[in-house]
Amino acid sequence: MSRSVYIAAAEGASVKSIVAFGVLDLLTRQVDRVGVFRPVAPSPESDVVLDLLLSHPAVRQDRTEAVGILYEQVHADPAAAHAEIVRRFAALSQRFDAVVVLGSDFTDVSSPGELDFNAQVAADLGAPVVLVVSGRGRAPDQIRLAAEISLSELAAQHAQPIAVIANRVEAEQAGAVREQLAGFRGLQTAVIPEVPLLVAPTVRALIEACDGTLLRGNPDWLDREALGFVVAAMSLPNVLTRLRPDSAVIAPGDRADLLPGLLLAHESGTFPNLSVIVLTGGYLPPQPIRTLIDGIEHDLPIVTAPHDTFQTATQLAGVRGRITAASPVKVETALRVFADAVDGPALLGAMNVAASTVVTPLMFQFRLIERARSARKRIVLPEGDDERILRATASLLRLGVADITLLGEENRLRASASRLGLDIGTATVVSPDDPELRTRFAAEYARLRAHKGVTIAQATERLGDVSYFGTMMVQLGLADGMVSGAAHTTAQTIKPAFEIIRTAAGTSIVSSVFLMCLADRVLVYGDCAVNPDPTAEQLADIAISSAATAARFGVDPRIAMLSYSTGASGDGADVEKVRRATDLVRRRRPDLPVDGPIQYDAAVDPAVAAAKAPGSAVAGRATVLIFPDLNTGNNTYKAVQRSAGAVAIGPVLQGLAKSVNDLSRGALVDDIVNTVAITAIQAQQTTTSDAG
Incomplete structure (x- = not known):
């Protein structure tokens, strides 16, 4: 039977939907199959909070199976109602790795006894309880008292609490409330501040x-x-x-x-x-x-x-707003607020939910957002006048992924955002025509390119290109990373990085990978975007950089150096290049598992590997696949993306001293969000390395 967690409120108007949706989102990053169960609902058709949870993109569940019984059944025969809830939950939980159980909303079951009812159901289901207490209009000691009373009610019904979360707390009281709740030993505690947007009406x-x-x-x-x-x-x-x-x-x-x-x-x-x-x-x-x-x-x-x-x-x-599936602004804000307030790993530990060996595309993307948010970086987006960039900026800010700087004229960009109904208020807008910055950047660019004879006048003109301007912001520490390419070619994005930022220490070549999110795992493909025909030495460098990128994004690197033959079965210049590259990787990084030359099927299919490469530590389970040239790599990633329905995230540039990444000119808003998250994670690593 799956693990489960019961979200119960101590009273009405606690907006426990924030906690329920946050816990659900947290679980989707840990396990593959997450279900939702509402023991008692007001009606079989209308339930705003249940619909919100079912709208999560990782939840694959029919609404009818998510509902236990209706309130009228509780009133008619309480004992039979409890038995039916347990029966339906048991049937549902067989299909999922974890289930979020959503307690009742104080709308029908008699309010004074409603927490008792939820406590009984939680005990019947064997589901640990996350208790949500309203902080609205209460002093810190009153919030603690409300929690104590509620915890005693849970104990009386033999329900097992694992966390107490005070919601809707006035921001200036958050610290004092944390101190009050810290006295609940053995329980996870958190304080979620009042966010006007989340209770605002449409x-x-x-x-x-x-x-x-x-x-x-x-x-x-x-x-x-x-x-x-x-x-x-x-x-x-x-x-x-x-x-x-x-x-x-x-x-x-x-x-x-x-x-x-x-x-x-x-x-x-x-x-x-x-x-x-x-x-x-x-x-x-x-x-x-x-x-x-x-x-x-x-x-x-x-x-x-x-x-x-x-x-x-x-x-x-008198109109009160609710968080609904129709409001992505509220949903993204709620996720950020929950993530900022709650220690996710500790709560997962209290729920005793083990991580799944399966990694779905959604799980991987959610983990990217979580990693980026853990130590926010400053990312500059040079194409601020592109509508997709503005929409992505609004989403990134709501999710708390990064601090965003847009290049453009401030009044015009903010007016464009206003017309689109987007809130980019906390974004920084920098004009690429700012005379002070242009002068400073031109002087630095001329210094860096003096060996090429670049003058101050030429440098000043070159800095009129927003990609050069944004890259110089990264070089001089005014931003931690840059993402461009929505309206510019790959060459326009990465050429400034080659000239200004240059390669990282110990790396001779800038290359790229695609993070290929298959149905149940993530593979790393390199190089599919930058180097047309790398030498054996460059191929080894690409493999080592790709392994580091894989590890950075939670993929255990096992490198397959791909060719049209496996082992010693073939010869020729192309195979020999791969063979030499494999030997170089082994000599330079003996700690990395690598095999090559090896064919794609032998690299990823255990059955083929057993026949073609028995005894290999990589064959059949490779996670980092290095292609011998750009033609092979680019076509393969696109073929897998289209034929296997894989989500291709990238290209992710590697080998640069600082974080710069390219977008496709056909990039969607979600693609931009993912790329910014990747860039922020790379910048976290760069900052750590610089500090060391």
């Missing part, structure tokens, strides 16, 4: 609450969140000074003069972007104003509400 919910009608704007923006309210009852200058990011502006409908000013502020990039403008009183803007705003390109929803300003503001203030 624009759609606000429109429904005030009986509003969408007058103008992009319907896709209706699922964005409103983080606060501004009642625009003053003159425009005074209203502008009170605007806050993603706020909903409530304005009297007969104050038509405010509307153009608010739209201009939203589009400007110099004022906070808004989430919606609500015009009260049932008034429509006069025709000249409507004609004017029709000429302004914007997506901001403009809504008319039939009620007066006071009633509308009261209605909107």
Whole structure:
């Protein structure tokens, strides 16, 4: 039977969905098959929190099997209800390595006894309990008292708690609450601060609450969140000074003069972007104003509400938001908040969940994000005016993957982000035309390229290329790594790195690998993007660099030096090159398991390996596959990617003294996020090496 963990709240409005989704995400990085179970649900069709958990991309489960029973069954026959819950859970758990059990939501089972009910069910299922206590409106000692009372209720029902998590704690009280919870010996404890976004209502919910009608704007923006309210009852200058990011502006409908000013502020990039403008009183803007705003390109929803300003503001203030699968902004923010607050490895240890030998593509990508987030680095993205880069930046910042610097003109970039509904507020924007930086960078570039006769004037002109500018930021320590190539060729991205950063000590060649995420494992392919026809010496260097890259990303390196023959079965110049390269690897790094020349099938298939290379420590279980030339490597990775449905992450550059990586010009937002995470992890290693 699988391991399981029960997420129970001490009371309502604790927003335990943050913890449940965070625990689920944590488990998906540890094991392959993770299931979700809701012992009791309000209805078989409507359950926002359950739907959120089932929406996780690593969960492959039908909704009907995730529900135990309904509340009405508990009321009708409690004993039979408990028996049915246990039966359904036992059947479900056979299919999964781990199951997250989602306790009830204090919506039907009588609230005073609801924690007792969840404790009984947890004991019946043998599932350890993660207790979630609300910190909303409570002092630190009150939070501890609430936890003590709840823990005693769990003990009375023989449920086994493993963790206490205080959620929705005021940020300034977080330290004091941690001290209070530290007294619970033998339990994992954590404090999650209140994050307004996670309880913010969507624009759609606000429109429904005030009986509003969408007058103008992009319907896709209706699922964005409103983080606060501004009642625009003053003159425009005074209203502008009170605007806050993603706020909903409530304005009297007969104050038509405010509307153009608010739209201009939203589009400007110099004022906070808004989430919606609500015009009260049932008034429509006069025709000249409507004609004017029709000429302004914007997506901001403009809504008319039939009620007066006071009633509308009261209605909107009472709307509560929830974390749902339809809000990727909330989901990513919740994951970051959970990861920042909770010691994931310790919690997994308390759950006693052993790591799976299977590594799926999603598991690998989640681990990349987790590794990058563990020691955040500064990554510069030179192509700040590309929409994909802006979208990736917003996601990276929400997930806490890295601190992002964008190159571009600040007002224009922030206005573009605002139009797209993206929050890049914490990103740094640097102009590549900044005269002070251009002068400093040009002087350094001219110094580095003096042997090529480069003058200051030539260097200044060269620094007008954003790839050169971004690379110089990395070289001079203003950034830890760079990712470019969404709008530039590979040559435009890596040539500046060759000229400025150069190779790492002990490495003679810059090369690349692709991290090939197959259905159940990750392989490392090199070199598939940089060197057309490496010599035997270069091939050995590529193999050693690729093994180091593999180890850096959690792949145990076993190197196969690929050729069209295995062992001594063939000859010729191409085979001899691979044979010499294999010998060089063995001499330079006797600690690395390596075999070659070897054919691909003998390298990865145990049955073929037994026939072609018996006794080899690598054959049949190779993880690092080194191709003899670019033609073979590039075509093979693409063939495997397309025919086997593998996820190809890369190219990942290796051999540089600092971290620079290239994107495909067809890169998707997820590709950019993955590449930034990889670059940040490489930068962590570079920083550690520099410190040593």
